[in-house]
Amino acid sequence: MSGPLERFHYDNRIVKLFAYATILWGVVGMLVGLLVAFQIYLPALNFSLEFTTFGRTRPLHTNAVIFAFVGNGIFTGVYYSLQRLLKTRMWSDKLSLINFWGWQLIIVAAAITLLAGFTTGKEYAELEWPIDIAIAGIWVVFGWNMFATILRRRERHIYVAIWFYIATFVTVAVLHIVNSFEWPVSFLKSYSLYAGVQDAIVQWWYGHNAVAFFLTTPYLGLMYYFVPKAVNRPVYSYKLSIIHFWALIFLYIWAGPHHLLYSSTPGWIQTLGTVFSVMLIAPSWGGMINGLLTLRGAWDRVRDSAVLKFFVVAITAYGMSTFEGPMLSLKSVNAISHFTDWTIAHVHIGALGWNGFLTFGMIYWLIPRLFNTKLYSMKLANAHFWIGTTGMLFYAIPLYWAGFTQYLMWQEFTAEGFLAYPNFLETVTQIKPMYIMRSIGGSMYFIGVILFVINVVKTVRAGSFIANEEAEAPALQSTYVAGHGEGWHRPLERKPVQFLLLTLIVILIGGAVEMVPAFLVKSNVPTIEAVKPYTPLELQGRDIYLKEGCYNCHSQMVRPFRHEIERYGDYSKSGEYVYDHPFQWGSKRTGPDLAREGTAKLKKSHSWHFYHMLDPRSMSPGSIMPRYPWLFAKDIDVSSTPQKMAVMAKLGVPYTDEEIKAGTDALKAQAEAISAELKAQGVKDADAGKEIIALIAYLQRLGTDTEKAGKE
């Protein structure tokens, strides 16, 4: 029983726009990635310029690849498949365009502000508050348009791909909003509402689920649409996809704390992270199997089709990284992988393989259809595939090697019980050849992308674009008779709003159970009497540390291992971070940990830091740390001090009104004292007003509170 046949047109223009944006930002994001890969062993490529230094280019790379390349890739696939799966045009062309231009504007704003040094200092959530608000707005536009389209569909049943889109929409909204709670200090500066341990828990709940719900679930939706399309067969098991969906979204939301193993977060949270991460392997592999087996009986076609080759490697990479992920969540493995290049290798299997290759396959499939023609060159596409796959191997294998090697060196003791490699830099120099190989692998992958661009351009030139694709389908009748023995899930698959609510409940359970106790239980963060707020100068110095993105190379978290305690001092306690808005634990140790940089064990003179920041290689020959000459030219932003302290006070840092009023004077006095000491140490041009002084004050403070307490 179906209604009268209706004619309508699919909007292909929005798909084309998003596809172009995906390609453009893919090229940009990967190019910046290459720059970063070279900077890591050729510090001269930081150009001694603040805008091009590693601490700023690395967040630009991660943001560009995740939110610009993959983000536009999501929209491309969703806008194409949603219309066809629901047999209707998008609800509003206007909203589609707002979604498109708004997202591109956000990307441009992100690129500019990140390079200019405006950052919250929270990994993968670096964008400052006005941009955060814009993201929330555009995301709502996307969801609104998607939902309105779903509601006026001509196909009653909502296909599994769309479930993943719905889950993506609600969860990303929740994650983004909760993690972005920050208190503005000025137009482009804010402090995280959370501090220390709590900030870390929220941040990695967000960070991990950005992987889950931005890089994974929407792409699984695309897999469920485009793989069947490309082989022209239904998905292997629709039933499996139901189990896949619910198990995946429920388990994923819990896994965040596996980023915090051996840190000073409460043990029960770490255990939860491990347990749920290990369970995740089941639904992830269920999805992989479902994707790969869709090709059953069609494997011969893989040989002839570049699109299918890309899909097969993408799904295989998904399987590999979702096997590796749970392994990395085991404490013993995490001890090795965390802070080393193993993590970088792991994410690139996901990013280059799963996201990259699925995107390429999808666009190779889409472009000829949008332009009513054939792909310009199958040969070129195959070449792209082979050089891309080889590039990935050249990228990842050296980094696995580097991760292991460096960890083994970190933890080695001599027979006499001393660290075998007490100089951190030695462990970096050792793996430089691996960094070189990685940059070659990355370059190969990028050459593949250039072939891809050429192929797309040629195809577009040869074809003629179908902006509005004609289609017809019967109208949806309001009366509907359910089938026999449907059970309860099938009806749910016809009810988008209930579906959305159930999804929301499922993801909120995990988030709430993990975070509510972390916030409410006071004993989670035992207070340490000796830990005091930063002085005004140190606070300014900390903001410089954030702005320069030092956390991209330096951790501030000593784990409770013999070798770390020997190298850096006592392991970190949660109470030490209570005034850290935001936390700066970092996730990668390209340089040594700095949590105890100011303590007797690691202490260096002011002049050492002065010259080291001016040119690291003058103090540590062979260092790969960038130079920071502009810190010696720029004035400390003294006038912002009272406002910054006032905001901190609002967030719970016990600055009194008097202290805030006297903040500027206190800052100047401490700066004078440091510059006097520098002069006494022979640094004649030490100017108390410059940023370097504030940074030195901060570095010298690190770890000293608990050191004092220990002596008493």
Next chain:
Amino acid sequence: METIDGVAIFPIVSLIIFFLFFLLVLVHVFSTDKRNYEHAGNLPLDEEDKTIKKAMP
């Protein structure tokens, strides 16, 4: 809440909730007739002939 004691109950309760839900999904999936999903599984495929071919004479 003042102390950490008893916090383990939260994850255990939600794990149980999830497990029950998961069982429900499993039971449902295995007890439904496969034919019920034929239409759904073919959704990505059946629009093809109506559109592209029309656009490509």
